[in-house]
Amino acid sequence: MRLPNAPKFIAEVSSNHNRDLDRALAFVDAAADCGCDAVKFQLFRVDELFAPEIVSRSPDVEARREWELPIEFLSPIAEACKRSRIEFHCTPFYIEAVGQLEPYVDAFKVSSYELLWDDLLRACAATGKPVILSTGMATLPEVEHAVDVLRDADVSDLTILHCVSAYPAAASDCDLAAIDTLRRAFGCSVGWSDHSVDPAVVQRAVHRWGAEVVELHFDLDERGEEFAGGHCWLPETLRPVISGVRRGLSADGDGVKGPSTSEVVEREWRADPSDGLRPLKHMRADWRP
Secondary structure (H helix, E strand, O other), X not given: OOOOOOOEEEEEEEOOOXXXXXXXXXXXXXXXXXXXXXXXXXXXXXXXXXXXXXHHHOHHHHHHHHHOOOHHHHHHHHHHHHHHOOEEEEEEOOHHHHHHHOOOOOEEEEOHHHOOOHHHHHHHHHOOOOEEEEOOOOOHHHHHHHHHHHHHOOOOOEEEEEEOOOOOOOHHHOOOOHHHHHXXXXXXXXXXXXXXXXXXXXXXXXXXXXXOEEEEEEOOOOOOOOHHHOOOEOHHHHHHHHHHHHHHHHOOOOOOOOOXXXXXXHHOOOOOOOOOOOOOHHHHOOOOO
């Protein structure tokens, strides 16, 4: 069970599923095992993502057809998420993808690269499902416009993620203070979309800047299509970060100053005010080692 003050952790599979259903389902299990609250995929088609003149000139873009998530994977992924008791999120990269995803997902994520596309924002909001908006590269007025579009479309539940669209992102470029800027500007849930793969950055985002959602790119085994970019966490690196953040938050307590349960015995071994010797006098006569 997540602590009331703990962030929601989202494992971003991106295109690391390699168009293999068994591998995609393994991501669901691995994300749950690491302590994530949700797993996120991406639904795009190269011909709907890039202008045709770019596709025709770029072998690298053309090769991304091998990264496309098959539509028939959606139902088994959704069922696997239910079994693992984690949410299924997905990023739509074309308008029709919103309708294709709606029966299956718990939330929509709008990519930083699509933040300017009002029609996509409206389509996501119109589903009535939560929307998570990533804001890499954006200026505050651009974010404000996107938020206005979503709110005008009656978005039901909005989370805004600060993000640095560099792969990987250096800690010195992360500007985590912008998390608070977004919170003050828009008065909604805010968080951090991580490309740093740096535990210190994630911990700072949560403990100093109060990130309520943390999204992290995730791979199983260094064999995902995007792992070579240097921005993906592995299970063995992600699991201790999530557990460490939650352990740190569990130390907050209720703020009432008084002895903890673990201190009750030690209270009797304080110096007695009458002579300055330990333990308290009422303990001394009957004490035995």
